[in-house]
Amino acid sequence: MKKLLRLFLPVLILGGGILFIVYLNLTKPVTERRKPPEPIVQVDAVRLQPETYTITIRSQGSVRARTESTLIPEVSGRILSISSNFREGGFFSKGDILLEIDSSDYLTALTVAEANLAEARVRMAEEEAQSGQARRDWERLGSGETPSDLVLRSPQLALARANVAAAEARVQQARRDLDRTRVSAPYDGRVLTKRVDVGQVVSPGNLLAEIYAVDYAEIRLPLTTDQYAMLDMAPVARGAEQDEQVDIPVRLFAQFGQETISWTGRITRVEGAIDTRNRQVYVVAQVDDPYGSVHSRPLKVGLFVEAEIGGKTLEDVFVLPRTALRESKFVLTIDSEKRLKRVPVTPLWADSEEIIFFEESIAPGTLVSLTQMALAIDGMHVQPSVVTDESGPAEMEIDPETLASKSPVPSP
Numbered sequence: 001m002k003k004l005l006r007l008f009l010p011v012l013i014l015g016g017g018i019l020f021i022v023y024l025n026l027t028k029p030v031t032e033r034r035k036p037p038e039p040i041v042q043v044d045a046v047r048l049q050p051e052t053y054t055i056t057i058r059s060q061g062s063v064r065a066r067t068e069s070t071l072i073p074e075v076s077g078r079i080l081s082i083s084s085n086f087r088e089g090g091f092f093s094k095g096d097i098l099l100e101i102d103s104s105d106y107l108t109a110l111t112v113a114e115a116n117l118a119e120a121r122v123r124m125a126e127e128e129a130q131s132g133q134a135r136r137d138w139e140r141l142g143s144g145e146t147p148s149d150l151v152l153r154s155p156q157l158a159l160a161r162a163n164v165a166a167a168e169a170r171v172q173q174a175r176r177d178l179d180r181t182r183v184s185a186p187y188d189g190r191v192l193t194k195r196v197d198v199g200q201v202v203s204p205g206n207l208l209a210e211i212y213a214v215d216y217a218e219i220r221l222p223l224t225t226d227q228y229a230m231l232d233m234a235p236v237a238r239g240a241e242q243d244e245q246v247d248i249p250v251r252l253f254a255q256f257g258q259e260t261i262s263w264t265g266r267i268t269r270v271e272g273a274i275d276t277r278n279r280q281v282y283v284v285a286q287v288d289d290p291y292g293s294v295h296s297r298p299l300k301v302g303l304f305v306e307a308e309i310g311g312k313t314l315e316d317v318f319v320l321p322r323t324a325l326r327e328s329k330f331v332l333t334i335d336s337e338k339r340l341k342r343v344p345v346t347p348l349w350a351d352s353e354e355i356i357f358f359e360e361s362i363a364p365g366t367l368v369s370l371t372q373m374a375l376a377i378d379g380m381h382v383q384p385s386v387v388t389d390e391s392g393p394a395e396m397e398i399d400p401e402t403l404a405s406k407s408p409v410p411s412p
Contacts, residue, residue, distance in 0.1 A: 043371035045334055045384035048318045050364055053356050055230050055311030055349050059221040063290070063303045065212035067187065074180040076203040077101035079196060088191055091214065091291070096185045098209070101202065103181040110174035117167035124160035131157045189213045190291075192301075217290040217299050219252065219265075221307050222280040230311040230349060231267070231283070246270065250285045252305040261297045263287050267309060283309075314348060317358045324370050325355050332376055334367040340380040 082099040085092045092098065131153040138147040149155060192210040196202060223231075233246050248267040253260055265287035274281055285307060290299035299305075324331055330344045349356040367384055369376075 039381070040338075041371075041373065041380065041382045043334075043369045043373075043382045043384050044387050045367045045369050045371075046320065046324075046387050048320075048362060048364060048366050048368055050316040050358075051319060052313060052315055053317050053319055053349075054313045055356070056351070057223065057227045057230060057309040057311045058351065059223055059227070059307045059309065061219045061221045061285075061305065061307065063217050063219055063287075063299055063301050063305060065214070065301050066216055066218050066286075067189075067213040068192070069186065069189075069211050071098070071183060071208040071211060072204065073101065073183065073202045073206060073208060074204055075101060075106065075177050076201070077103070077105065077181060078201045079198050082198055086191060086209070087194055090191045092185045092189060092191070092211075094185055094187050097182050098185055099183050099196070101181040101183070103178055106174065106178040106181055110171070110178055113167065113170040113174040117164070117171050120160070120163040120167040124157075124164045127153060127157040127160040183208065185211070187213045188215055212301060214289075214291050216286050216288045217301065219285040219287070219305060219307065220271075221250075221267075221283050221285055221309070222275075222278070223283060224280060225274070227311075228281040228283075231309070232312045233267075233270075249310045251308045252285070252287065252299070253308070254303055254305045256297065263290075263295055263299050263305075285309075311349075314356060317348060317356050318362065320355050320357075320368060321370060322350065322353055322355055323372065324368055325350070326376070332369040333362065334369060334382060334384050338382055338384065339378075340369065340376055340382055341378055342376075 078101065080100050080102050083092070083097060084090075085096065086098045134152050135147065138151060189211045192212055194209045195207045196209070202208065231248060233248060246267055246269055250265050250267055252263045252265060255261075265285045267283050268286045269284050271282040271284065287299050289295075320331065325345070325347070326332060326342070330342045333341045333343050335341060343359065343362060345355075345357045345359050345362075347355045347357045367386065369382065369384065370387065
C-alpha cells in the first residue's frame, strides 16, 4: 500500500497542478484591448482667397552716368586760368568756361588770315574787272566768233576766286582755333578727375579732365529670362522710340550706415542682346536729376543699389508664404475632416518670400498648412490654427474628444 502511495503521489500532485493552472487560465479576467488615440498635430494654416497681385522683381546694380567724357585740348598753349568749379567734384553748367589757354598766337594768326583774305578779294576784284574789259573789247572787234577762255581771262578769274575761298577758310580756321583756347562744358555735369592746372603747357592729345553728365543717372540691372517675362512691356520694334514703349516704375535702395535711402526712377530701355555668359537680360533704369534737392541724398555715380521693379499684375491668384511650398512642387491642404492632402502646384511667380499660383483643383476658402513638419503624409490628422492678418492666429473650434487626444507638434 505504501509502495503504491509513493508511486502515485507525485503523479497526483503533478496532475493537480496542471488542473489548477488550466483552471486559472480559464477563469482569469479578459483584458479589453483599446486602439491608441490617433495623434493630432497642431499646425498654423491660412485660408486661400483669390486676389490681385502685382509682381515685384528684384535686382541690383551700380549707378553710372548717362554720359562720361574725356576733355582733350584741340589747340596748344599755356593754361592762363581755370574755373573755380574746375576741380574734382565740382559742378558746372553747359557752356561754362572751364579753362582758358593763351590765345595771343591765335589772335595773330587770325589777323594774318583776315589780311590775306582782304588781299585775295582785291585780286579777285581786279580779275573780274579785267575779264569784263576783255569781253567788251572782243565784242567791239565784231568778229562774230566766240572768245576763248584765255581771251576772257577766265582761268585767272577762277584762280582769284579760289584764292578768296581759301583765304576765307583760313580765317574760319583761325577763328575756330581762337575759340578753342576757351574750353567750355559740353553739358551740365560734374568733374570726376582734373589732370592739369594753371601754367601748364598742353597740346592736342593731352588729358585735361574726366567729366560726366548729371541730368540723369542710369543703373544697369540684370534679370533672368523668367524675371524679364514678368515685365509689363511690349517688344521693342525696329525704328520705334524705346522711351515711348518702355516706362516701368522702379525703386532703388542703398544703405548709409543704419539708414536706408530710396530713390524713384523708371526703366527706359532694354539692352539689345542676352548675355551669353550668364544668360541674363539687362534693363536700364533712369533716375532724373540724381544730385537735385528732390532726393534726400544724391544718387552718386558708382553707388551699389538694390532695385524693386514693378512687374505684371495677376488677377484671381492665390498668394502663400514661400515656406508653404514643399519640395518646390506641392502644398499641404486641409480638408473638412482636418486631414492633410498633398496637392501639386505650378507657381506663376515665386521669390524669396512668396509664391503666386492658381490651381483649378483648389477651391477658394481651402486651408493650407504653413507649419514645417519632418514628416507630412496624406491623411494625417491635424488641428489647424487659422492665421489672419488682422488678429493673428485664431484657433478653429474642436470637439472635446479631439482635444483630449491632441498630441504636441513634432519638432521639424
